[in-house]
Amino acid sequence: MARKVGKxxxxxxxxxxREAQKSRTVRMLPKAKRDYIIDDxxxxxxxxxxxxxxALTKAKYENVPGTRVQAAPGGRxxxxxxxxxxxxxxxxxxGARRHLKKLADEAAELARIHGGEAxxxxxxxxxxxxGGFL
Numbered sequence: 001m002a003r004k005v006g007k008x009x010x011x012x013x014x015x016x017x018r019e020a021q022k023s024r025t026v027r028m029l030p031k032a033k034r035d036y037i038i039d040d041x042x043x044x045x046x047x048x049x050x051x052x053x054x055a056l057t058k059a060k061y062e063n064v065p066g067t068r069v070q071a072a073p074g075g076r077x078x079x080x081x082x083x084x085x086x087x088x089x090x091x092x093x094x095g096a097r098r099h100l101k102k103l104a105d106e107a108a109e110l111a112r113i114h115g116g117e118a119x120x121x122x123x124x125x126x127x128x129x130x131g132g133f134l
């Protein structure tokens with residue numbers, strides 16, 4: 001078969017492209033990387049997988065009024081301040097008490113500034129159960 005000459009003639013492929021066409025094509029998806037630890041070197045460990053396997057029991061941590069000990073995501077145990085949701089380590093009782101004392105001082109300061117009775121009366125005048133618009 002003779003090659004066409006002029007407009008519309010097909011340019012011949014290079015030798016490298018012809019050889020590449022002859023080789024077999026691999027039609028497989030790449031395999032996923034292994035996700036398990038091969039060795040115990042610190043550089044090979046997965047980060048962020050620290051979980052607490054100890055079950056949370058009722059008398060395990062000291063009771064502090066105004067706080068709750070609960071399981072956080074990842075299986076960790078945390079002490080949560082009920083009033084504002086701040087979290088502490090469950091063994092950090094002094095830090096939780098210090099934070100509760102700070103919240104109580106702030107509330108006392110606001111009550112002193114706004115007046116305790118005036119603040120409560122404003123709250124009831126906006127449709128509370130004691131009176132108001134309801």
